[in-house]
Amino acid sequence: MNIEELYAHIQSQLDQQLPFVIYRKPEENTIYSVLQNNADLHTVNSYDDSGFIFAPFDTTRGAILIPDTQSIKYQTTIAYNDGEDIIADKHTDSINLIEEEDTSSKKLHLELVKHGIHEISKGTFEKVVLSRKEETPFSDKKRLQIFRQLIANYPTAFVYFWYHPKIGTWLGATPEVLVKIKGDEFVTMALAGTQPYVDSMKVAWGRKEIEEQAMVTDFVLKQVSKVVTDVTHSETYTHKAGTLLHLRTDIKGILKGGTSVIKDIIAVLHPTPAVCGLPKKEATTFIVNNETYDRSYYTGFLGELNVHTDGKTTSDLFVNLRCMQIRNEYAVLYVGGGITKDSDPEKEWEETVRKTATMKKVLS
Ligand SMILES: C=C(O[C@H]1C=CC=C(C(=O)O)[C@@H]1O)C(=O)O
Numbered sequence: 128m129n130i131e132e133l134y135a136h137i138q139s140q141l142d143q144q145l146p147f148v149i150y151r152k153p154e155e156n157t158i159y160s161v162l163q164n165n166a167d168l169h170t171v172n173s174y175d176d177s178g179f180i181f182a183p184f185d186t187t188r189g190a191i192l193i194p195d196t197q198s199i200k201y202q203t204t205i206a207y208n209d210g211e212d213i214i215a216d217k218h219t220d221s222i223n224l225i226e227e228e229d230t231s232s233k234k235l236h237l238e239l240v241k242h243g244i245h246e247i248s249k250g251t252f253e254k255v256v257l258s259r260k261e262e263t264p265f266s267d268k269k270r271l272q273i274f275r276q277l278i279a280n281y282p283t284a285f286v287y288f289w290y291h292p293k294i295g296t297w298l299g300a301t302p303e304v305l306v307k308i309k310g311d312e313f314v315t316m317a318l319a320g321t322q323p324y325v326d327s328m329k330v331a332w333g334r335k336e337i338e339e340q341a342m343v344t345d346f347v348l349k350q351v352s353k354v355v356t357d358v359t360h361s362e363t364y365t366h367k368a369g370t371l372l373h374l375r376t377d378i379k380g381i382l383k384g385g386t387s388v389i390k391d392i393i394a395v396l397h398p399t400p401a402v403c404g405l406p407k408k409e410a411t412t413f414i415v416n417n418e419t420y421d422r423s424y425y426t427g428f429l430g431e432l433n434v435h436t437d438g439k440t441t442s443d444l445f446v447n448l449r450c451m452q453i454r455n456e457y458a459v460l461y462v463g464g465g466i467t468k469d470s471d472p473e474k475e476w477e478e479t480v481r482k483t484a485t486m487k488k489v490l491s
Contacts, residue, residue: 129280130205133160133381141270141290148179150287150430151278152443158278159202163193168293174390180432180444181289181297182188184398184422191291192432212443221329221427232259238374239417240472246413247468254342255259255404255413256473258463260420263490265458273298273453276489281369285445287429292366297424298449300485302368303401305428306392310439311382313355315391317344318366319401320374321478328365330372335469340374342467343400346483347378350395357382368449369485389433389442401465402426402446404407425450425461449485 133149137160140147146163161179170189171180178198182190188353236259243255266447274288284300307314342361351358358380366375382388403426404410414422430444450458462482464475 128201128203129263130158130203133201133203136162136201137288138313144229144292148181148193148287149274152283153283153285153302155217156206157202157204159200159271160191161195161198161200163198165197166292166390167197168291169194169197170294173238174393175433177433177435179289179430179431181291181294181424182397182427183400183424184426186393186427190427191294193223193226193291195434196301203289227236229261229471232261235419236476236479237472239419240466240470240475242417243413243423243466244341244468244470244472246465249343252409252413253405254339254400254467255410256400256402256426256465257414257465258418258422258425258461259479260425261460261462262457263460263483263487265453265456265490268490270296270298270453273489279461280488283366284368284449285430289395289429294452297306298453298486300369300447302366302373303446303448303452305399305430305444305446306389306396306442308382308389308392308440308442309436310373312379313351314377314379315347315351315396316378317347317376317399317401318344318373321481323481324367324370324372328367328372330365332365332374336374338469339465339467340376342405346400346405347396351378351380351392351397354391356383357381369488371481371485372415393428393444397428398426399446402448402463404465417445420488422461423452426460426463451490458486458490 140162149160151158168202169192171192178192178194180190180192196203234419235407239257277286281300284302289297303318304316319340361377367371416490421458427447429443429447432442434441450461460483462479464478
């Protein structure tokens with residue numbers, strides 16, 4: 128099957144209002160798809176099932192599964208940038224930031240961040256990730272075209288287009304792995320700290336970003352030691368995600384007992400301090416009580432659950448960042464950033480504006 132045939136299947140699925148997901152993994156040129164053959168809404172109960180999981184930030188609300196047993200899978204390889212042009216990087220700094228200045232949402236976000244910093248200074252928590260949503264007009268551009276542009280523009284991201292008639296349409300290009308398990312091999316990452324990419328990967332990082340990312344690494348190392356042995360990690364390095372740079376540490380190990388206990392792994396990792404905060408409980412309470420909107424599937428996770436490849440059970444899950452929900456005439460963009468004692472509210476606002484550019488670039 129070639130890519131045009133695969134896209135035709137996706138279009139037919141959309142026309143029939145049947146659930147599906149189409150995705151491309153980081154640095155790969157294979158496009159995968161899972162097409163459900165009915166419109167039922169399946170929720171994940173035991174985490175033993177196989178399929179594609181789509182989980183909200185608040186997992187008590189239930190994650191959705193496109194089950195392998197009720198789906199057809201198609202995949203094909205493409206040349207990088209197949210079918211769509213790369214959209215030139217605009218200089219996202221001053222010009223765009225001024226363009227994007229939306230006074231009421233800016234005011235709200237500044238208040239939220241200041242409140243978060245105040246709680247940190249009181250010792251309520253050490254770090255909290257605070258976010259917002261932004262609605263942007265959405266022309267009649269085809270959704271598949273957005274997906275094609277995302278894959279062309281973000282080769283290092285997990286790019287997806289997910290649809291369920293009872294839930295809606297989500298697309299994204301996320302830089303963050305939640306966990307990858309193949310047999311008893313375990314891989315994850317600690318990703319945090321943001322600065323704009325200008326023209327070099329050789330950048331200096333400030334104390335705020337270094338500490339913010341170190342908190343995530345420490346948390347992940349501590350948590351994974353409950354389920355993983357032989358844990359090792361890379362040096363922390365600069366990772367490019369579109370027009371942004373992040374600090375990243377890769378972490379790997381071997382699952383204790385050699386079995387894939389994916390439910391336990393998700394329970395110890397999600398939500399990481401890259402999307403929630405530290406301590407988890409206090410940060411979650413602050414987020415739920417103070418963010419003035421529902422995160423829904425933003426900062427949840429998604430990906431292949433218990434899929435069988437090369438005689439092994441594999442799960443390949445990503446954190447749902449740099450994502451958007453498509454409504455009829457507008458797209459809802461979701462963005463946030465890590466707040467620590469050293470945060471500057473104005474800069475935190477600007478960071479969220481820069482993060483919206485990942486999605487806006489393919490919407491206009
Ligand atoms: C919460 C987001 O990003 C996280 C991942 C990388 C860097 C982050 C930061 O610098 O704040 C965030 O922790 C988002 O993009 O909405």
